[in-house]
Amino acid sequence: MEQTFVQARVQCLEFSNGRIRVARSGQDSELRWFLAAVTVVSIVALYYLQLDWLKLISRLPDLGKTFGLLALLDFHDFGLTLEAFSQTVAITVLATIYSVLLGLVLAAFGARNLMKNKFVTYALSAFFTFLRAVPTPVWVLLALVCLGLGPAAGIVGLCVHATAFFARAFTQSFEDVPEEVIEALEATGASKLHIFLSAILPAAASQIMAWTGLRFEINFSESAILGMIGAGGIGFAIANNIQGYQFGAAGLAIVLVFGFAYCVELVFTTIKKNYI
C-alpha cells in the first residue's frame, strides 16, 4: 500500500519533468494567451500607424533645444500668466464643487437601495455611461458653442463629465451601505430624505471625500488643457506662447501647472496617509 503510493507520486513527478507545480495551470495558460494576444495586437497596431521613426529620431536634437528654450523662464508677462492661471484654478474648484453636488443628488436616484424603480436606475446608469464615454474637451467645445467664450463654458463642460463620474462613484458608495441600516430607519418611519441625510450620507462621507480629491486632480489637468482647444485659462497661454515661439513665457506657464499639480498631489497623499 505504502509502496504504490510512493510509486504513484514518483510517476507524477516524472510526468511533470520532476517539477512540482506551484501555480494553477488553467489560469497560467489564460494569462499566457492574454499576454501573447496583447503583444501581437500591439505590434500590429504599431505597424498599422506607419510611424516614421527615422524622421522622429533625426529631430530629437530639436526637442532638446525646445526644452532648453522652455527652461529660460520669461517673467515678462507674469501678471497675465498668473491671471490665466487663477482662472484655471477657479474653473477647477467650481467645476468640482458643482459636480459633487449634482453627483450626490443624481446618485441618490441611481442607487438601487434608495430607488426601488428598476427602470430609473438602469436608465440613469446608461445615461452616465454615455456621458463618461465622451472625452471632456468635447463637452467643453459644445459648451463653448452654446455659452460663448469664458469660464462658464469651461465649468459647464467639465461638470458634464465630472458629474457622470461622481454619480457612478457615489452610487457605488451608497449601495455599499448595509441594507440593515436602511431597514432600521424605515422601521422607525423615517422618510426617504431622512434616510438619505442621516444614514447614507454619513456612512459614505469618507468615500465621497476620497473621490472628490481624486477628481480634483483630474479636473485640474483637464481644465489646464481647455485653453488649448479654444477656451480660456492657462492652456491658452501655453499653446499661444509655444505657437508664437515665446518659449520662455510658455515654460513659466508649464512650471505653474506642474507646481500646482504637484502640491495638490502632496496635500492629498498626506491627508490620505494621516486621516483616511
Next chain:
Amino acid sequence: MPEKISIMNPREKQVYTWFLVVVLVLFCLATYISRFNPLEVLWEQGEFWKFLFQDFLPPRFNASPVVVESILVTFALAVSSSFVAAVFAFLFAVFGSTSLSPWKGLARTIRGFATFLRNIPTLVWAFILFSSLGIGTGVGFIALLISTFAFMTRAFIEVIDEVSCDAMEGLTACGGTFWQKVCQGIVPTCLTQFIAWFLYCIELNIRASTIVGMVGGGGIGLVLFSYIKSFNYAGAAGIILVIAAMVIMVEFLTNYLRRKVLT
C-alpha cells in the same frame, strides 16, 4: 437641558468641519475670480435646447473610409502606446521600487522623473513635442507614451512595494540576485495587478488619444475638431456617438478580460 451625545468620532468630525470650511472659502474665491453665476446658465438654457435640437440632432453618420480609418488610428494609438509604455514602465519600476532597487539613488531619481512627467498634462506634452518634432501621428504616439509611461511607473512601483514584501524578504534571505528576485518574486506575484493597470490605461488612452488627435495627433479627434470648427454640428454629433460607442466597447472588452484573466 438634555445634552446631546455625539455619534461621530470627534476627531473625524473635526476633519469634516475643516474640509467644509476650506471648500466654502475656495468656492467664494473661485466664484469671485471667474464671476461664474450658475443661474445665468439656467437662464440661457433655451439657447442650449435650441442648439441641441436644431443643429445637433439628428446625428448624421458618415461612414466614409476616412472616418473608419481615423477610428482605427485612434484605437491603434491607444493600444500600442499603452503596450510600449507598460514594457518601459516595468523596467523602470523594478529599478524604482525602494525595496527592490539595487541602487537607492537611482530609485529616487526614477520616482522624481516619473512625478515630473506625470504632473504635466498629456496635451501640454503634445504641444511641446509638436513645436519641435512637427505635427503627426508619431508625435501623438510619443505624447501618449510619455504620460502613460509616467502613470504606469508610479502604479507599478506601488504594486511592487505593496504586494511583494514577504516574497522579497524570503528571496533576499536565500541570497537571490536582483534578476532572480524580479523573475521569481515580482513577476508571479504582481503580474495580475500589472495587467489590471494596463487595461485601465488602455481605457484612459482611448479617450486621451481622441484629445491629442484634436490638436494635431491624427485620428478621430482631428475629424471631430474639423467638423465642429466648420459648424457641421450634425456630423460632429455622429462622430461623438461613434467615439462613445468605441469607448464603451473597449470598456466592455477590458471588463471581460479582467474577469477572464485576473480571477
